[in-house]
Amino acid sequence: MILVVHEMKRLARNAAELMMLAATLQAAGIQLELLSGPMVGVYDPGVSVWRNENVR
Template sequence: MQKLAAPATAMEVRLAYARVSSRTQEIQSQIDALEASGVHRLFQEQISTRVRERPEMKAALAAAREYRSLGAKVTLVVHEMKRLGRGALELLKVAEELRDTEIELEFLTGPLAGKHDPAGHGAALFAFFAAMA
């Protein structure tokens, strides 16, 4: 876990999550893109998608919930959708958790590139792409 610059305002926090599945994959390009997007805190791990429990993802979501409970607007930033999860059920579970805690999601690349409010208009589009994953 890396800590980056302090938030620009006390009311907005951008958290990032980077993941690769194997030791042969490089993670630095994800990290560079996430840092360039202005995130305040970065969580990263090398862990197979077959592993159900991802400690750094769990920590990122816990931090997001904590910042949200303090009244901050929170955005979870990932490089692309497949970094968040591989299957539709996993992606929908994450989307549901983000929606329930009012945490926005931002993809830097891919068909859903941009910021999405899981409780807003982006919910149906996110569900569609998650089903196609």
């Protein structure tokens, strides 16, 4: 399952809070994907990075 959020500010107040939430969601089997902003992409806590599939 993937939780898609348009903007980071709709989910968390800062990047640290967002990373903690993403890790919690991942533990429940839910991936987090952001559609816009500085951290666009899918968070993968296994490697502690955001994966942006649109960058080439």
